Amino acid sequence: MSEVVHQSLPAVEVRHVYAAYDGQAVLEDVHIDLPAGEWTAIIGPNGAGKSTLFRILLGVMKAQRGQVQVLGQEPSAQRRAGVMAYMAQQEAVEWDFPISVRDTVLTGRYGHMRGDAFWRRIVPPRWCDPRHWAVVRQALKAVDMQDYADRPIGALSGGQKKRVLLARALAQEARVLLLDEPLAGVDTASERLIMKVLDGERRSGRTVIMVTHDMDSARRYADKVLLLNRQVVGMGAPERMLVDEMLARTAAAGWVRDHEPLVEAS
Amino acid sequence: MAWFESLGMALIDVLIAGLMLIVGLFPEALSAPFDYAFMQRALLTSILVGAICGLLSCFVVLKRWSLLGDAISHAVLPGVAIAYLLGWPFFIGAFLAGAVSALGIGALERHTRIKSDAAMGLMFTFAFALGVVIIGKIATNTHLMHILFGNVLGVQYPALMLTLFSGVVALVAVWVFYRSLVLYTFDPMQAQALGFNTSVVHYGLILLLTLTIVASLETVGIILVVAMLITPGATAHLLTDRLTTMMLLSVGTGILSAVLGLYLSFLFDVASGGAIVLVATALFAVALLAAPRHGLVGRWWRRRRGAAAMVP
Structure with a gap:
């Protein structure tokens, strides 16, 4: 019973988050749940606010408006409790x-x-x-x-x-793994190995959240895809998110908002 | 405080006696200068300063803080001058001035669009100018020269005690907070993600740096201490790929440069601060050429051999 309840709780709850650097909005009214025990790929163009979202999830940056909770607690408290592990980009x-x-x-x-x-x-x-x-x-x-x-x-x-x-x-x-571009600049053998390891982590009950540009591996491995470009464009199964129309909407979302976000029930 | 002072003096006397035993092992020609009491004090001071600077220079080099070290050391000058005016011990003024300017640089960087190198340049030239003006009003040029370039041959017990105290504090701090300091230097984002309070580590490291500069003031002076905070660490970085080895090598080259520089300055009657830095730079040049993995000769040799192996 408790297992079922745990599964239905989101790992990450993002509530109407607004974030900006020097008055320039990077995230606008981002409102989304990321499911626990699943593998979510966050996809969006450069400057879409993916790294900012990560910084907010880690609690090293505060959103100007809105709330974020990781497994029911403040991110900064969860970070100090060792609930999240973060894998940086290589350049960092x-x-x-x-x-x-x-x-x-x-x-x-x-x-x-x-x-x-x-x-x-x-x-x-x-x-x-x-x-x-x-x-x-x-x-x-x-x-x-x-x-x-x-x-x-x-x-x-x-x-x-x-x-x-x-x-x-x-x-x-950690119970939640945050990975920033885990596949950027790696050979195919390493890529396969990394994906296999993350798949094993997910199977043992961990929540995997990765930012990536690699559509193929997102399609192949992720349970959910979050399309993000300053706002949530869509969230759902890879085969319904990684289609031309949704990707075109994601590319345009940095300037205009002409569609309601398409969020599938989990 | 009297017991503290006499304890410090007794400790210094013991350390000097121990050093003299070692010096006695060398041939007469080498050990003769150290018959003078002022040379014995200078030797102990040089060793301590070489060791502290060597230890901290690992962090300065790896954290790319060379310019910050430069900035803090210059900013110490008005602190010394103001302490002199108020009749305080000079190191309190120096320490406060160094800390205030480091905070000022951090505030400028964080809250304005000024970039960090401009923030440092701005703060340290301002502080330095202020120091030059105040000292010009209250003291002789000899004073200014001693602060700028050091006067290790004139070191007395109080300064030696300060150096010893700073050395112990720096060593204990690096030992106890090794993990925080290293992780912050290596990967600050990871340190933050693991729940370390990085601003505390940041300013703690800056305070250690300030303490080191103040401790070295009388030996090499505030201009040349920058060299002692960069060169030993840079030399050691060329020689190894292990941090603890790098720290040991850096401390070793720091001590070697200080002692050899002191001896040569006595022998040829040249400025001791300058001689110490020249020796440190010479050691760096040797490492640059001859380091096993990262030296120029080794690289050239491997490239040549690699090229030869390509030829069928």
Whole structure:
């Protein structure tokens, strides 16, 4: 019974959100539920407010108007509670930084380490609780990077970098995964692996929310597609959202609003 | 406070005695300058300053804060001058001025359309000009020269104690807050996403930087401390791909430059601050050429070998 109730609760509730930078509106009256335990792909052109929506979901930016809740709580509280894991775009990370693949994934555990014994928290991270290392090993294995654990991150290829970032997000053991362009600039082998890993996460009950430009993988893997361009253009099954008419509406929605959003009941 | 001072002086005497034991192992020609008490104090100060600057310079280099370090160090000048006017210990004024200017830069960046490099340039030239004007009114040019370029051979116990204290604070802070500092430097967005309070880490790191600059004031001066906050870290970054190794190497090159620079300045009777920075730069040049993975020679060699391997 409780399982059913949990499934019907949305993971993310966005209520009439309005956000702007320097008076320039980026999100206008965005009002949508993202279902829990499902895989949602957010699709929209550059500058459509996808990254802004992510920042609001993570609670690192506040919407000027409207409310957002993640699993029934304020995003910033949920972020501190470790409910969400965030996988950044590749450009956001300093790849020249002198750090190994293994230690990079371990940074995903830094939030959990707040619960460790005091002495563990003030010694260098390599002497952290062994259970963190166990999670790191598992995450590296999941993305097939265990053989690269000692490499400096600067020596990796584009697809490998993405896989390390994904491993770091997995290591957080969060209930909601937020992924910003997980497929940008990766080879097909890495792409297939990343999608397989995310599919496994979804099957084990996690909520996956990804921003992407890749229609093919959205069509193939996502349960729901959210079409976004400053406003919600549509939300529903991929086969009904990723059609020419809806995509044309999405492209135009940055300037005009001549259609009501098409939101399918879940 | 008296017990605190005598404890500090006793600790310094112990450290100097220990250093002299090590110096005694070297041949007479090398160790002779350190028979003077002022050279012994200068040696201890140089080692401490080299170590603190080396540690912090890792963060400065990796966080791309070189210009911010430059800005804070210049902004310290009016603080010193105003403290002198009010009869306060100079380091309190210096510390406050550095912190206020760092906050001012942050506010300009965040709340106006001024970009960060312009905000820094604007603040530090303003503070520096203010300092030059005030000092010109109240003190001699020698004072100004000592603040600008340091006077390590004239270091007395109070300054040495301040340096020692700053060193201990910096070391403990980096040790205890290692995770927050490293994650914030590496990937601030991730630090935020993991629930770290990044503004606290940001200003904490700035305060550490200010403390380091104040501690180095008498040794290399506020102009050349910038070099000690950049060069050791840059040298170490060329030599390794591990952060802890980088910190150790950076501290090592910081100490080596300070000690060697001090010795050479005594030997050739040249300005000690300048000599220290020149040695640091020479070490950087060696690393740039000879570093195993990131050095120019190694790269050239690998490219040549790679090209040779292509030829069937």
